[in-house]
Amino acid sequence: MNIIYIRLLVVIIGICFGCFLFGFSDVFSILKGAVVGLALSLVVLITENYLKLCRLKTLIGGGLGLFFGLFVSNLIVNAIQTGDIFGFSPNAIKVLSAFIFGYLGMMWGVKTANEINIQNIKSLFTSSTSEENLKILDTSAIIDGRIEDISETGFLEGTLIIPQFVLKELQHIADSSDSLKRNRGRRGLDILHKLQKNVDVSVQIIEKDFPGIKEVDAKLVELGKFLNGKVITNDFNLNKVAELQGVPVLNVNKLANALKPVVLPGEIMNVYIIKEGKEYGQGVAYLDDGTMVVIDNARNSIGQNVEVSVTSVLQTTAGRMIFGRIKEESDESTFHY
DSSP: OHHHHHHHHHHHHHHHHHHHHHOSSSHHHHHHHHHHHHHHHHHHHHHHHHHHHOOHHHHHHHHHHHHHHHHHHHHHHHHSOOSOBTTBOHHHHHHHHHHHHHHHHHHHHHHTGGGOOHHHHHHTTSOGGGGSSEEEEOHHHHHHOHHHHHHHHTOSOSEEEEEHHHHHHHHHHHTOSSHHHHHHHHHHHHHHHHHHHOTTSEEEEEOOOOTTOOOHHHHHHHHHHHHTOEEEEOOHHHHHHHHHTTOOEEEHHHHHHHTSOOOOTTOEEEEEEEEEOSSTTOEEEEOTTOOEEEEETOGGGTTSEEEEEEEEEEEETTEEEEEEEEOOTTSOOOOBO
């Protein structure tokens, strides 16, 4: 109810201001003042609601457009005669001109706001290195832990950005009653602590938040747009959503798959068979990077190291699978894994 009373008060003040502007000499002047004041108060209320939903770019564009419109209005008013026009006093003409051209200028600025690059404006007053190569860490990438190893290699340039809302999510996971979630959360906090202690890695915690957005993934996408940075994640869904909205993504799983050694049919590798396969007689082994190797007729070799000749390689969305058979004397050993 307080908001309703405030808005009603704004309308009353606007009407009174309009009447004072046009004077109280006759009924016609009072009516003109009331109409103009009511219109101005409605514009103020609509602008208030609009500003709550505006982004910084829109506010900057609207402000610049409003300034330009008022400047043009001032030039026009000073160029014409100062006498009454159509019954409007000089002061009323100035107000109406400022309102019309100010509104037109503001709307023009809002429509062209997307052409304003805030990052380029910031770069005029700050060093270029401080605003470039920003990498925003997702919760999944932190808990995964491989980001620490990647950072130590020196291949990951720029500043690692850790949003405050990601820290809150990690703390919430670390305080979970579920032991598995609790251990994952604590692991993520330990990884962040190690990243901060690494002198070769620039880590920055920022307070920027988006109160109108509840989901952490959506906040990360918006932060990527705001900072013009890249999101580091292992989350497949976040990866797709960010790419659809034009935010660059660095997926640790994709990097791991890209770094796996290339294996071609006919090559020889030595593996340790640990269990049976789905098909009869198959044995299953794993490489150091987690790649599954399925070997025909290797059921009797479970628990042993054997040399396997690669027959085919299958790339799937979940990763890579290698199929082979136990090496025979006739197989040429072109490459040993």
